[in-house]
Structure formats: C-alpha cells, structure tokens
Amino acid sequence: MALTITPIPAFNDNYIWALHQADGQTVVVDPGDAEPVKAWLSANGATLAGILITHHHPDHTGGLDALLAMTSPVPVYGPAGGHIRQINHTVKEGDQLSILDHDFEVLETPGHTLDHIVYFHPGASDTSAPDDGDTADLGNPPWLFCGDTLFAGGCGRIFEGNPAMMYGSLQKLASLPAATQVYCAHEYTLANLAFAASADPDNGDLKQRQVDERNKRDKQHPTLPSTICLEQRTNPFLRCHSPSLQATVEQQVSHKLTSGLELFTALRRLKDQA
Incomplete structure (x- = not known):
C-alpha cells in the first residue's frame, strides 16, 4: 500500500513526520510533542502504528510517554544505549526494518549526538522530487x-561528537542516490541558506534556491523535503571539495585550510558564531 508523508508542525520550527497509509495506519518520526500528533491522528481518522526515533534530544522524544499511553503497545525504534527508555526495538548500522510494508535501512550518523541514527528507504533512484506543498x-x-544530522542548506550543531564524526556522517549521506528525498526535523532553511550564501557567494544554484525557498515560506509551505542532489549543489557542508568555497572561508578565518575536514570544521565554527 502506498505511503504518504505529511509534516506535523511542533514547537517553533520542528516537523514531526507522519507516514500514513490510506487505511489510516500511521508511523511518526521524532515526536517531541504529543499534542499536535494526537490532534493530527484524530483529524485524519488515523491510528498510531509505530514510532521512529533518530536521537535522544527532548524535542524529538518528549511526546513518547503521552503517545504510548493513548494506544495499545506499538513498536518504538531507536538507537541503542538505554538512555531512551521508551524504545522497545533498538537498531544499529545496517539493520533492515519493515515499516508499513516499506523497507528501511538504518545508518549511524554520530556528530550532533553520539547516538544519532537515520532511516533510509531505497525506493527507485530515478524518481523525481514531489511538487511543492504541505503533503507529498x-x-x-x-x-x-x-533528524538533526543533515538540514536543508546546513547541518546540525556538534554537541556530543567531534567535527571528524560529523564530517564522516555527512559524507555518508551525500553518497546516497541523488534523488533521495531529505526529510529533516527543523524548518531552518532560510537561515541556513543565508549563512551558506556568505560562505559560497558565487554559487548560482544557491542564489536561485534562496528565491525558491523564500517563495515557499511566503506561501506558508514547508521548504522540505529537499533532495541529496540539491544539497550537493547548495549546502556548503556537503561542498567541502569546492575551491571557491575554500577560498572564501580561508579569507574569513585568515589561514590556509588543507583538507575537506579542515574546511568543514572552519565552516561549522563560523556557523556557530553567526
């Protein structure tokens, strides 16, 4: 049965992603707040069938208790370690899951947190991106x-890992098929692209993306999903091979950068200070 994916807004800028079938069976991703999920399930006659967790931060896990209290037991998938007590199916790199009859692969992406994982559905690599709008x-x-590893136009802060971990995690995601739809957990896109433009000012694709994404927000549409291809062209944290990006960042930090990791580290520091 086909899946539809819908963003459920939460807090100021979170998206809780709802994967749902025509029969109402629904899996949600990173429910930091139970109330908008409950309201969405009720409004759509849907039934909670499972939960996917990417990492332990409260804005991704805070709604677990209330959601689990409202339903019969459902699978809660997430990283191992025992620090998210509601998880009843721990997963790790390379694990294969079947969620609503769709196959997922788990990838470990430490950096933002040490426990961070992502969920990848291989699908058909030649499928084009969906139209703009609230539902795809x-x-x-x-x-x-x-989750919070790769953002549209940016990447997550490094709270528990180190730059080498995050750089490696982003390289792993950048190697996924170009048409991969990127569903991250926050609407940070316009701010991320403003920073990206300061670091990569000669990037014509980036300039056009700023216009396109601003038009979406003006219509109150999400800027997500992105695609891996779009991120490769416009996200500076995936462009640490770019000579022009390197030259601009070297001017900003006033020293030579000799590797992609050094460029990434300098970029992340500049973004943290922005």
Whole structure:
C-alpha cells in the first residue's frame, strides 16, 4: 500500500513526520510533542502504528510517554544505549526494518549526538522530487529521515561528537542516490541558506534556491523535503571539495585550510558564531 508523508508542525520550527497509509495506519518520526500528533491522528481518522526515533534530544522524544499511553503497545525504534527508555526495538548500522510494508535501512550518523541514527528507504533512484506543498505522495522514491544530522542548506550543531564524526556522517549521506528525498526535523532553511550564501557567494544554484525557498515560506509551505542532489549543489557542508568555497572561508578565518575536514570544521565554527 502506498505511503504518504505529511509534516506535523511542533514547537517553533520542528516537523514531526507522519507516514500514513490510506487505511489510516500511521508511523511518526521524532515526536517531541504529543499534542499536535494526537490532534493530527484524530483529524485524519488515523491510528498510531509505530514510532521512529533518530536521537535522544527532548524535542524529538518528549511526546513518547503521552503517545504510548493513548494506544495499545506499538513498536518504538531507536538507537541503542538505554538512555531512551521508551524504545522497545533498538537498531544499529545496517539493520533492515519493515515499516508499513516499506523497507528501511538504518545508518549511524554520530556528530550532533553520539547516538544519532537515520532511516533510509531505497525506493527507485530515478524518481523525481514531489511538487511543492504541505503533503507529498511518496510513491516509491528513495527518502531519508535524518533528524538533526543533515538540514536543508546546513547541518546540525556538534554537541556530543567531534567535527571528524560529523564530517564522516555527512559524507555518508551525500553518497546516497541523488534523488533521495531529505526529510529533516527543523524548518531552518532560510537561515541556513543565508549563512551558506556568505560562505559560497558565487554559487548560482544557491542564489536561485534562496528565491525558491523564500517563495515557499511566503506561501506558508514547508521548504522540505529537499533532495541529496540539491544539497550537493547548495549546502556548503556537503561542498567541502569546492575551491571557491575554500577560498572564501580561508579569507574569513585568515589561514590556509588543507583538507575537506579542515574546511568543514572552519565552516561549522563560523556557523556557530553567526
């Protein structure tokens, strides 16, 4: 049965992603707040069938207790370690899951947190991106739930890992099929692209993306999903091979950068200070 994916807004800028079938069976990703999920399930006659967790931060896990109290036991998938007590199915790198009859692969992406994981559905690599709007009919494209590792135009802060971990995690995601739909957990896109433009001012694709994404927000549409291809062209944290990006960042930090990791580290520090 085909899946549809819908963003449920939460807090100021979170998205709780709802994967749902025509029969109402629904899996949600990173429910930091139970109330908007409950309201969405009720409004759509849907039934909670499972939960996917990417990492332990409260804005991704805070709604677990209330959601689990309202339903019969459902699977809660998430990282091992025992620090998210509601998880009843721990998963790790390379694990294969079947969620609503769709196959997922688990990838470990430490950096933002040490426990961070993402969920990748391989789909059909030649499927084009969906139209702009609040809801996308997925059909069978590749797609990625990446929590706070990869953002549209940016990446997560490094709270528990180190730059080498985060750089490696982003390289792993950048190697996924170009058409992969990128479903991250926050609407940070316009701010991320403003920073990206300061670091990569000669990038014509980035300039056009700023216009396109601003138009979406003006219509109160999400800027997500992105695609891996779009991120490769416009996200500076995936462009640490770019000579022009390197030259600009070297001017800003006033020293030579000799590797992709050094460029990434300098970029992340500049973004943290922005």
